[in-house]
Amino acid sequence: MTTPSANILEVLNIEVVYNAIALVLKGVSLTVPKGGIVALLGANGAGKTTTLRAISNLLHAERGEVTKGAIQFEGERVDKLSPNDLVRRGAIQVMEGRHCFGHLTIEENLLTGAFTRCDGRAAIARDLDAIYQYFPRLKQRRTSQAGYTSGGEQQMCAIGRAMMSKPKLILLDEPSMGLAPQVVEEIFEIVKGLNEREGVSFLLAEQNTNIALRYARFGYILETGRVVLDGEAEALRTNEDVREFYLGVGGENRRSFKTVKTYKRRKRWLA
Amino acid sequence: MDLFHAIFVDPFAQMISAPDLLAQTVWEGFVAGILYALIALGFVLIYKASGVFNFAQGIMMVFAALTLVGLNEKGVPAWIALALSVAVMYGLAVAIERLVLRPLVNQPDIILLMATLGITYFLIGFGELVFGGSPKSMITKQLYLPEGAINLHVLGGQVQLQKLDIAAAVIAMLMVAGLALFFQKTRIGRALRAVADDHQAALSVGISLNQIWVIVWFTAGVVALATGIFWGARSDVSFALQVVSLKALPVLILGGLTSVPGAIVGGLIIGIGEKLGEFYWGPLLGGGIESWLAYMIALVFLLFRPQGLFGEKIIERI
Numbered sequence: 001m002t003t004p005s006a007n008i009l010e011v012l013n014i015e016v017v018y019n020a021i022a023l024v025l026k027g028v029s030l031t032v033p034k035g036g037i038v039a040l041l042g043a044n045g046a047g048k049t050t051t052l053r054a055i056s057n058l059l060h061a062e063r064g065e066v067t068k069g070a071i072q073f074e075g076e077r078v079d080k081l082s083p084n085d086l087v088r089r090g091a092i093q094v095m096e097g098r099h100c101f102g103h104l105t106i107e108e109n110l111l112t113g114a115f116t117r118c119d120g121r122a123a124i125a126r127d128l129d130a131i132y133q134y135f136p137r138l139k140q141r142r143t144s145q146a147g148y149t150s151g152g153e154q155q156m157c158a159i160g161r162a163m164m165s166k167p168k169l170i171l172l173d174e175p176s177m178g179l180a181p182q183v184v185e186e187i188f189e190i191v192k193g194l195n196e197r198e199g200v201s202f203l204l205a206e207q208n209t210n211i212a213l214r215y216a217r218f219g220y221i222l223e224t225g226r227v228v229l230d231g232e233a234e235a236l237r238t239n240e241d242v243r244e245f246y247l248g249v250g251g252e253n254r255r256s257f258k259t260v261k262t263y264k265r266r267k268r269w270l271a
Numbered sequence: 272m273d274l275f276h277a278i279f280v281d282p283f284a285q286m287i288s289a290p291d292l293l294a295q296t297v298w299e300g301f302v303a304g305i306l307y308a309l310i311a312l313g314f315v316l317i318y319k320a321s322g323v324f325n326f327a328q329g330i331m332m333v334f335a336a337l338t339l340v341g342l343n344e345k346g347v348p349a350w351i352a353l354a355l356s357v358a359v360m361y362g363l364a365v366a367i368e369r370l371v372l373r374p375l376v377n378q379p380d381i382i383l384l385m386a387t388l389g390i391t392y393f394l395i396g397f398g399e400l401v402f403g404g405s406p407k408s409m410i411t412k413q414l415y416l417p418e419g420a421i422n423l424h425v426l427g428g429q430v431q432l433q434k435l436d437i438a439a440a441v442i443a444m445l446m447v448a449g450l451a452l453f454f455q456k457t458r459i460g461r462a463l464r465a466v467a468d469d470h471q472a473a474l475s476v477g478i479s480l481n482q483i484w485v486i487v488w489f490t491a492g493v494v495a496l497a498t499g500i501f502w503g504a505r506s507d508v509s510f511a512l513q514v515v516s517l518k519a520l521p522v523l524i525l526g527g528l529t530s531v532p533g534a535i536v537g538g539l540i541i542g543i544g545e546k547l548g549e550f551y552w553g554p555l556l557g558g559g560i561e562s563w564l565a566y567m568i569a570l571v572f573l574l575f576r577p578q579g580l581f582g583e584k585i586i587e588r589i
């Protein structure tokens with residue numbers, strides 16, 4: 001266990017219940033070091049999005065609730081705050097499926113990201129320029145309605161909008177969803193740039209295990225609401241089980257789902 | 272053949288032969304329409320920001336006007352009463368957000384609709400308890416609203432414009448312009464449009480929905496106060512006045528529930544349409560069609576264009 005000061009985010013053994021009935025997370029713990037990129041991996045329905053929503057406190061709007069455990073941001077408990085408070089403190093979520101404001105222009109979208117700030121117009125204008133440096137394509141499309149821009153541009157807009165709140169931590173949910181591989185690469189390069197130059201930490205939920213482990217330094221693998229494996233990105237990438245179950249390249253010869261051995265190993269993995 | 276003539280020829284012949292009467296009718300329709308538009312605007316604002324169809328909008332109008340007149344009756348000077356009424360509308364917005372919207376967040380739409388019905392009955396009871404149930408007349412003089420009429424000698428006759436109506440039209444247009452500027456140019460206005468587009472995303476960037484709801488309900492309350500003053504001046508201030516707010520429903524169907532320009536254009540179409548209908552086609556049916564013509568127009572629109580004239584343009588990526 002590292003000292004609290006080195007970690008910007010600590011999630012301690014949380015349980016999440018939806019609609020007071022469906023237990024979705026069954027004790028998830030993870031930490032994000034200051035200035036790190038951490039990947040949260042897993043298949044559909046594993047609980048990645050729920051974990052991010054629990055951290056950003058957006059869970060309440062989906063009738064979900066953290067029933068056990070604690071979430072600490074910069075050493076303070078934040079699991080009872082509103083999303084608004086959390087954005088003020090410096091943790092913001094970029095939601096899955098981008099969720100740009102379709103009828104607002106790209107520039108207006110970016111400006112809504114600065115809603116919680118009160119350091120004046122000049123500072124906001126300066127940061128808007130900085131965002132346009134990172135995303136030159138957004139500058140070209142600044143006056144078009146976000147609903148009419150491409151998927152990649154919308155994803156950039158969503159990340160740029162989050163950056164406008166001057167965050168210390170961005171919870172990035174499925175940035176690769178529905179995008180061409182080339183664009184995915186571009187987005188991840190930008191994430192890397194923001195991490196290195198602006199010092200923003202990232203917690204990244206991804207299904208695209210391959211690319212996520214190339215950019216992240218540490219990874220957690222979730223399955224049915226539990227962390228089943230964690231480790232350095234490099235170690236995960238070479239782990240035999242991860243290679244087989246998530247990267248689809250394990251073993252020397254092709255396997256079929258009928259193979260009993262695989263089934264047994266998968267069962268052990270889930271237990 | 273006679274009927275055909277009476278419907279399609281005679282009214283138009285009348286319009287052409289007496290253009291001054293036509294202008295008079297259109298003017299009256301215009302004033303009624305712009306007031307309908309103001310009521311509808313209150314519905315649209317709240318619907319866009321909180322997804323609630325606010326049944327209490329009509330009562331909010333009566334309640335605001337009643338507060339103004341009632342305070343004046345109790346000896347408060349008119350301008351201070353006006354300021355206090357605005358403050359009361361703010362208090363109401365905060366109370367509704369705290370006591371109704373916040374506990375019911377994420378409930379199905381129908382529950383919120385029922386809750387606004389509850390607000391309606393609460394406001395009726397509360398208003399009667401505090402200010403009494405008897406109709407009151409609006410304090411137009413104390414608010415320096417103009418009286419009398421201007422007679423224009425145009426179009427070979429004369430058109431009479433009530434000064435109060437002119438004031439109503441001017442103030443309504445100023446409010447609409449002010450709201451449009453507020454929505455387009457300010458930080459809060461931008462946040463309001465963001466909330467209307469995507470609640471979840473607005474939450475995620477740190478926009479506080481509670482704060483936005485208070486602002487929207489307060490804005491709707493101020494619009495209700497303005498409408499209440501002018502409707503109250505045209506008749507009495509009593510709870511019977513809320514029936515005019517029902518006229519906002521066809522306006523909304525016509526203009527689209529999510530569109531501010533739609534509310535304005537819809538209001539004008541309904542206002543002018545029903546006055547023209549009453550004056551030129553009414554006698555065919557023995558008069559009195561003003562009270563239901565708007566609903567007929569709305570019904571036709573529901574059949575052929577259910578999203579209204581200006582219903583939200585849905586942006587779809589292919």
